[in-house]
Amino acid sequence: MPKHKSNLTLEMIRRHVDALTFGRGREYAYAKHIAHARHAGDTLKADCFGSGENVYRVQVTVRDGEIVDADCSCPVGMDGDCSQTTVCAHVVALLLTFLEQPELFRDFEDLDVALERRGKEELVALIKQMLKQAPELEALLEIPLAKNKSTRVLNAETIRKQVRGHFKQSGYRWGTEGLIASAMDSILDLGDDYVANRDWRNATTVYHTVVDQVLEQFYQFHDESGALRMLVERGVNGLAECFSESVNEAMLRAETLRALFDVYQFDVEFGGIGLGDNVPEVISLDW
Numbered sequence: 001m002p003k004h005k006s007n008l009t010l011e012m013i014r015r016h017v018d019a020l021t022f023g024r025g026r027e028y029a030y031a032k033h034i035a036h037a038r039h040a041g042d043t044l045k046a047d048c049f050g051s052g053e054n055v056y057r058v059q060v061t062v063r064d065g066e067i068v069d070a071d072c073s074c075p076v077g078m079d080g081d082c083s084q085t086t087v088c089a090h091v092v093a094l095l096l097t098f099l100e101q102p103e104l105f106r107d108f109e110d111l112d113v114a115l116e117r118r119g120k121e122e123l124v125a126l127i128k129q130m131l132k133q134a135p136e137l138e139a140l141l142e143i144p145l146a147k148n149k150s151t152r153v154l155n156a157e158t159i160r161k162q163v164r165g166h167f168k169q170s171g172y173r174w175g176t177e178g179l180i181a182s183a184m185d186s187i188l189d190l191g192d193d194y195v196a197n198r199d200w201r202n203a204t205t206v207y208h209t210v211v212d213q214v215l216e217q218f219y220q221f222h223d224e225s226g227a228l229r230m231l232v233e234r235g236v237n238g239l240a241e242c243f244s245e246s247v248n249e250a251m252l253r254a255e256t257l258r259a260l261f262d263v264y265q266f267d268v269e270f271g272g273i274g275l276g277d278n279v280p281e282v283i284s285l286d287w
């Protein structure tokens, strides 16, 4: 997006943040914390190095000088506090970088369009190339696609490995919950895709495995941002849906029930932080 088309101004950015956040964003921008800057239509995307070793994925849509959407994988963005009205320092850094150096933003056509334009042979070559650079993604090939109700059964171990990989990558450092949560969200998205295709079996495997693994690691984090807690909540809601929809599948219902009960029990043992608050309701209503 050429700068003149966005009509973005410094004043506009200031209007969305307090002075402190603006100052931090400006520091990030000046210290060149913005990397892989690109734009597709009205949307600007980049990675932003935060404080410490955290890297956040930032995305913001600017139309006619107005911020119409903002999103960041940092705890502030994860809480949903990042919106048109309030944005985090990373979004500020992205916008300031765009104001100062629009030439850094490469034109990046919409991913779907870019992929759909390519033929099968080209896509296979592209995937091979990607796997060479990121061999850990090979595990994705074991995941049955949610598109059309899948006949393949998803192996829980595949999901478990991915979840553990994300925790391991985080190094269990303080404040990394936001990063873990954003990686884990994309795994839960897979669960939602299965739900959309009424594939309760595979959806349950995704939710159950993610919830299990997050609870297993819960003690290692302070989770001040509540990012891990939100992951569990998302998993519980997913399991609840699988439970109430898979009426004729006794085995599956037993598994979802067990998984929900485990969350509830964990919360009781943890001292009642409200992790499984909606579980009794789900269990008592949906028989």
Ligand SMILES: [Zn+2]
Residues within 6 Å of the ligand: 056, 072, 073, 074, 075, 076, 077, 088, 089, 090, 091
């Ligand atoms: Zn942020």
